[in-house]
Amino acid sequence: MTVHDRKFPRISVAGLRGALSLDRAPRATPGHLLRAMVVSLCLFGASSNAAADKLLIPMDPGQANHLKAYGLAFWALQQSIDVEWLLNYRGGAFMMDYLESAAGEARLRDVDFERIAGADAVRIYSEIEQGNMNTVRLEKAPKIAVYSPPSKQPWDDAVTLALSYAEIPYDILWDEEVLAGKLSEYDWLHLHHEDFTGQYGKFYRSHGHELWYRRQQTEFESLARRLGFRKVSVEKGAVARAILEYISEGGFVFAMCSATDTFDIALAAAGVDIVDTVYDGDPPQPDAQARLDFSRTIAFENFSLVTDPMEYEHADIDVSPATGALFRGPDADAFTLFEFSAKFDPVPAMLTQNHVPVIRGFLGQTTAFRKSRIKKSVTIMGEVSGTEQVKYIHGNVGRGTFTFYAGHDPEDYRHFVGDPPTQLALRRNSPGYRLILNNILFPAAKKQKRKT
Numbered sequence: 001m002t003v004h005d006r007k008f009p010r011i012s013v014a015g016l017r018g019a020l021s022l023d024r025a026p027r028a029t030p031g032h033l034l035r036a037m038v039v040s041l042c043l044f045g046a047s048s049n050a051a052a053d054k055l056l057i058p059m060d061p062g063q064a065n066h067l068k069a070y071g072l073a074f075w076a077l078q079q080s081i082d083v084e085w086l087l088n089y090r091g092g093a094f095m096m097d098y099l100e101s102a103a104g105e106a107r108l109r110d111v112d113f114e115r116i117a118g119a120d121a122v123r124i125y126s127e128i129e130q131g132n133m134n135t136v137r138l139e140k141a142p143k144i145a146v147y148s149p150p151s152k153q154p155w156d157d158a159v160t161l162a163l164s165y166a167e168i169p170y171d172i173l174w175d176e177e178v179l180a181g182k183l184s185e186y187d188w189l190h191l192h193h194e195d196f197t198g199q200y201g202k203f204y205r206s207h208g209h210e211l212w213y214r215r216q217q218t219e220f221e222s223l224a225r226r227l228g229f230r231k232v233s234v235e236k237g238a239v240a241r242a243i244l245e246y247i248s249e250g251g252f253v254f255a256m257c258s259a260t261d262t263f264d265i266a267l268a269a270a271g272v273d274i275v276d277t278v279y280d281g282d283p284p285q286p287d288a289q290a291r292l293d294f295s296r297t298i299a300f301e302n303f304s305l306v307t308d309p310m311e312y313e314h315a316d317i318d319v320s321p322a323t324g325a326l327f328r329g330p331d332a333d334a335f336t337l338f339e340f341s342a343k344f345d346p347v348p349a350m351l352t353q354n355h356v357p358v359i360r361g362f363l364g365q366t367t368a369f370r371k372s373r374i375k376k377s378v379t380i381m382g383e384v385s386g387t388e389q390v391k392y393i394h395g396n397v398g399r400g401t402f403t404f405y406a407g408h409d410p411e412d413y414r415h416f417v418g419d420p421p422t423q424l425a426l427r428r429n430s431p432g433y434r435l436i437l438n439n440i441l442f443p444a445a446k447k448q449k450r451k452t
Helices: 032-035 041-045 066-078 100-108 118-128 159-167 174-181 211-226 234-248 260-269 346-351 431-444
Strands: 054-057 082-087 093-097 113-117 133-136 145-149 171-173 188-191 251-254 335-337 379-383 389-397 400-405
Touching: 041 379, 054 066, 054 100, 054 118, 066 082, 066 093, 066 100, 066 159, 066 431, 082 234, 082 346, 113 118, 113 260, 118 133, 145 159, 159 251, 159 431, 174 234, 188 234, 188 260, 188 431, 211 234, 234 251, 234 260, 234 389, 234 400, 251 260, 251 431, 335 389, 346 431, 400 431
Parallel strands: 145 171, 145 188, 188 251, 251 400
Antiparallel strands: 054 093, 054 113, 082 093, 082 133, 335 379, 379 389, 389 400
């Protein structure tokens, strides 16, 4: 499916000078980001490095290790080596000046690369200029934070698995750091498999008597009291609002599974008790649904709560398979990535780079987003064709952005509580995990502003 090109004003060479860094203040707005990355390819062809040999990392089906390739690109940025992301060229290839240190690192990581002569690089730029392709320059390795509890949970997080396998460094933050304003030190934040409504994932019926669940509840309640909140749900709501402020001020947020819809539910329910007795000791307000404020949410609207504490669902945002069709299989639940104009919609084009257009499906507490509950301002980037099921979305909030990816583990269709972690060494070409890693490099894109 092709999204029609949206025309932007022509940007002059002079207007492309004066790059903005990823420093916290000031940040470029998403509008600046979108327009600035429509970079005139003649600038690259005319640069002093045009005749230099290049190191090309293909990302088409022939790449030996797609996931490690992202780590190699990140490593290059850490070494102050500029990386060019060739959108829609050979699966979203990366290219940089040829250095023996980079070639050696590629060999160590088992990442395929090609040494390209300067004249051949010029021909690549020309090919990119002619087709639905673009070149985006990555300049600075973003500082990454993962929102995750200090105690180990009985499940794994796909993003931390991807980061660890790709050898991309990150810090772990939790509620104390978020409420203390520590997010301002980071460029990119991932929301761990988390329930921002304070209902512990609504696992009470299935796992309420297990030691890990009781221990988690005790720890969360103790933390909420220590931070001055009377309930976990109130404390989690404050965390959600602090994260919203971080996005609005220019942060990049990526979330998967239940951290997606519960984030918006918590924002809509600020000041409203939607939590039942088994979770916080008192019943929800009878008029909780009517008191939701959808103007506070970033991705979803007009949703209905599921207040039954025994039902493993938070709202009708999620489209999970009915009981009788629970295990249809990853091929039956496969979703299709949209094709975007790399020149005029470079942001979603970056986020959807892949070597295949169709991704095998996978379940989660939040398996897919109901299309009718998604705000019109949100960009849909992947959906199960012919259904209301949306898998992958992106949007702007203030000066920042968010990307939500439904499901728990792209390489484990039915990942149950207590299952062992996915071994990415055996899934190193995973297209589902590539979507995660696209988001890691997204904040590294060069931001530029037009001169006034």
